[in-house]
Amino acid sequence: MTASTVVQKYLMGDYPASRHELVDRARRQGADQAIVSLVRNLQNERFTSAADVERALGEEH
Numbered sequence: 001m002t003a004s005t006v007v008q009k010y011l012m013g014d015y016p017a018s019r020h021e022l023v024d025r026a027r028r029q030g031a032d033q034a035i036v037s038l039v040r041n042l043q044n045e046r047f048t049s050a051a052d053v054e055r056a057l058g059e060e061h
Contacts, residue, residue, distance in 0.1 A: 003038070003057060004053075004054045004057040004058065006035065007026075007031075007035055007038060007039065007053070007057060008050055008053065008054065009029075010025065010026040010029040010030070010031040010035055010039075011025055011026060011029075011039070011050065011053060012029070012050075013025055015047060015048055015049045015050065015052070016046055016047060016048045016049075017046070017047055018045060018046050018047075019039065019040070019042055019044065019045055019046070019047070022039050022042075022047065022053065023036060023039050023040050026039050038057070042056045042057070043056065043059070044056050
């Protein structure tokens with residue numbers, strides 16, 4: 001499993017969403033601290049889709 005696949009598991013829901021909303025969503029879905037930190041540290045402030053998050057994750061790693 002790739003990091004983006006693991007992260008996306010915790011970010012299922014409605015888009016667009018802010019980075020703050022995605023951090024909250026990950027916590028509610030039971031993500032561990034490493035996943036929450038990864039989402040919190042993404043550069044974008046707003047994401048239009050899950051694919052947008054995946055692209056941002058790819059840029060980070």
